[in-house]
Amino acid sequence: MAVEMSTREAYGKTLVELGKENENIVVLDADLSRSTNTQLFAKEFPERFFDCGIAEQNMMGIAAGLAASGKTVFASSFAVFASGRCYDQVRMSIAQPRQNVKIVASHGGISVGEDGCSHHSIEDLALYCSFPNFSVIVPADANETAHAVRIAAATYGPFYIRLSRPKTSVVFDDNYRFELGKAVTMRGGWDVTVIACGLMVHRALLAADALAKQGIELRVVNMSTLKPIDEEAIIGAANETGAILCVEEHLQHGGLGSTVAQVVAKHQPVPMSFLAIKDYYSPSGKPNELLERHGLTSEGIEKEVRALVGRKG
Amino acid sequence: MAKTLRRHIIRMTAKAGSGHPGGSLSAVEILTALFFNHLRYDPRNPRWTDRDRFVLSKGHAAPLLYSALAEAGYFATEELLTLRQLDSRLQGHADMTATPGVELSTGSLGQGLSFGIGIAIAARLDRRDYRVYVLVGDGECEEGQVWEAAMAAAHFKVDNIVAIIDRNQQQIDGWTYEIMNSEPLDEKWRSFGWHVIEVNGHDPAQILAALEEAKTVKGKPTAIIAHTTKGKGVSFMENNLEFHGRAPTADEAEQALKELE
Numbered sequence: 370m371a372v373e374m375s376t377r378e379a380y381g382k383t384l385v386e387l388g389k390e391n392e393n394i395v396v397l398d399a400d401l402s403r404s405t406n407t408q409l410f411a412k413e414f415p416e417r418f419f420d421c422g423i424a425e426q427n428m429m430g431i432a433a434g435l436a437a438s439g440k441t442v443f444a445s446s447f448a449v450f451a452s453g454r455c456y457d458q459v460r461m462s463i464a465q466p467r468q469n470v471k472i473v474a475s476h477g478g479i480s481v482g483e484d485g486c487s488h489h490s491i492e493d494l495a496l497y498c499s500f501p502n503f504s505v506i507v508p509a510d511a512n513e514t515a516h517a518v519r520i521a522a523a524t525y526g527p528f529y530i531r532l533s534r535p536k537t538s539v540v541f542d543d544n545y546r547f548e549l550g551k552a553v554t555m556r557g558g559w560d561v562t563v564i565a566c567g568l569m570v571h572r573a574l575l576a577a578d579a580l581a582k583q584g585i586e587l588r589v590v591n592m593s594t595l596k597p598i599d600e601e602a603i604i605g606a607a608n609e610t611g612a613i614l615c616v617e618e619h620l621q622h623g624g625l626g627s628t629v630a631q632v633v634a635k636h637q638p639v640p641m642s643f644l645a646i647k648d649y650y651s652p653s654g655k656p657n658e659l660l661e662r663h664g665l666t667s668e669g670i671e672k673e674v675r676a677l678v679g680r681k682g
Numbered sequence: 683m684a685k686t687l688r689r690h691i692i693r694m695t696a697k698a699g700s701g702h703p704g705g706s707l708s709a710v711e712i713l714t715a716l717f718f719n720h721l722r723y724d725p726r727n728p729r730w731t732d733r734d735r736f737v738l739s740k741g742h743a744a745p746l747l748y749s750a751l752a753e754a755g756y757f758a759t760e761e762l763l764t765l766r767q768l769d770s771r772l773q774g775h776a777d778m779t780a781t782p783g784v785e786l787s788t789g790s791l792g793q794g795l796s797f798g799i800g801i802a803i804a805a806r807l808d809r810r811d812y813r814v815y816v817l818v819g820d821g822e823c824e825e826g827q828v829w830e831a832a833m834a835a836a837h838f839k840v841d842n843i844v845a846i847i848d849r850n851q852q853q854i855d856g857w858t859y860e861i862m863n864s865e866p867l868d869e870k871w872r873s874f875g876w877h878v879i880e881v882n883g884h885d886p887a888q889i890l891a892a893l894e895e896a897k898t899v900k901g902k903p904t905a906i907i908a909h910t911t912k913g914k915g916v917s918f919m920e921n922n923l924e925f926h927g928r929a930p931t932a933d934e935a936e937q938a939l940k941e942l943e
């Protein structure tokens with residue numbers, strides 16, 4: 370696997386493999402197949418691909434109908450349109466009846482960049498985590514994406530998988546095996562735990578390197594499955610490191626941080642901190658400029674970790 | 683003026699390194715007709731209560747709207763080159779909180795016409811004579827909300843609203859008739875209770891005549907289906923899907939500007 374690859378590219382390639390292995394897989398898109406990469410599947414299996422046009426609500430209904438008739442359905446668009454635009458259609462037609470639909474959305478977060486706030490997806494994890502019956506995954510790299518997409522195809526029920534626009538540093542080697550609902554400790558440490566998902570995992574690893582030089586041993590946990598959450602890993606981190614920082618490319622409420630905080634509050638209260646997108650709509654800008662503005666950098670993580678060490682008492 | 687707007691669109695997207703030139707270029711004559719021959723507005727007072735409203739529902743054509751607003755005097759044309767830069771007033775998609783003269787934040791397709799109906803009804807309630815113009819993409823017409831709005835405008839007998847459909851026959855994944863066929867589009871609007879006028883969307887005289895005709899239609903809304911070419915005016919961008927959402931490189935921009943001399 371390359372050193373850098375976008376998770377949406379890995380998605381397209383995996384879909385083609387799955388299409389060859391399983392005739393039951395049907396793929397839908399809403400006029401963004403060039404960006405989500407479902408076009409790769411469309412080229413190989415035109416008879417099992419349906420471009421629904423610019424009509425996300427309708428697409429989710431069609432997906433539900435196909436799934437109710439025994440198909441394994443993948444439906445893709447940008448994260449912002451695959452969540453808010455069709456929330457009730459997903460709720461009634463997919464979540465409640467527990468249909469076998471895999472919503473794989475590219476362009477999550479603010480690393481979408483220059484397109485601006487209409488295209489930044491900052492509420493999608495809150496929306497999807499709010500649905501009963503859904504599994505919600507934010508893969509850390511292209512490798513994990515390939516695995517997560519395969520697991521979603523093989524596991525009955527609705528999934529939301531959030532991917533990113535930019536290329537992402539690869540953090541998992543080819544031997545990695547994704548397990549639904551299982552966090553992965555990427556780096557051992559005993560002073561503070563960072564729990565991160567998506568693009569933020571690589572940045573947390575960079576922060577761990579820098580902090581090691583300052584004598585702080587940071588544990589880095591990749592929590593790619595937000596729902597169902599790995600309670601055991603969270604409780605373990607709280608017990609063993611005594612402080613937890615959550616880092617995500619999403620609003621502070623409703624995503625990774627809130628979910629982890631509920632587990633910590635219930636089972637093992639320890640000082641916590643949250644690095645997330647601040648509570649406003651971001652402007653256009655380069656992906657890194659925007660992430661920097663919200664402190665979603667390795668330096669930002671370092672700073673928060675040092676502050677948490679001070680609060681551990 | 684059309685050429686000037688086209689040159690702005692090329693220069694600003696090239697400088698930004700991203701953006702949507704294709705769907706901006708296709709509607710240049712439409713905005714030229716509106717902003718420089720038809721609309722009532724005051725650039726020194728962007729929120730003037732009696733201004734005619736222009737709503738860009740296909741918000742990705744922001745480079746075109748910004749070019750027209752700058753030439754209309756809302757801000758300096760030099761500012762156009764800040765498109766999409768951090769903290770610029772010129773956001774990637776139209777943003778009413780950032781740019782003077784922008785009536786609605788758009789970029790998520792399908793929502794402009796509903797908003798337009800709201801301001802059109804408000805004019806009636808307040809006994810004001812301003813008119814409302816909404817530019818909608820033909821791909822955008824695939825969104826169900828467009829038809830919910832179409833039904834509502836006719837139902838409420840809103841006759842101070844004009845939907846202008848940029849019928850360039852392209853969207854992102856391909857030709858509109860291949861991706862989601864919406865023909866016969868004129869009959870659809872008519873059957874929803876609209877007065878429909880079809881024009882060559884690159885012919886200023888036809889556009890202006892249609893805008894005048896719309897003023898005379900009472901008791902129902904008017905849809906102007908403007909037949910256009912995506913990427914119009916730059917040979918290698920015309921009907922080229924690639925330039926829906928890709929900016930010209932420096933070399934391409936240079937060639938485009940030569941063609942637009």
Ligand SMILES: Cc1ncc(C[n+]2csc(CCOP(=O)(O)OP(=O)(O)O)c2C)c(N)n1
Pocket residue numbers: 399400401423450454704705706708740742789790791792818819820821822823848850852853854912926
């Ligand atoms: C709700 C929503 N879905 C998808 C998109 C992504 N998108 C941006 S432009 C576009 C194609 C628009 O086609 P059309 O309305 O015909 O515009 P034009 O060809 O004139 O640029 C799409 C699918 C979006 N902006 N909003």
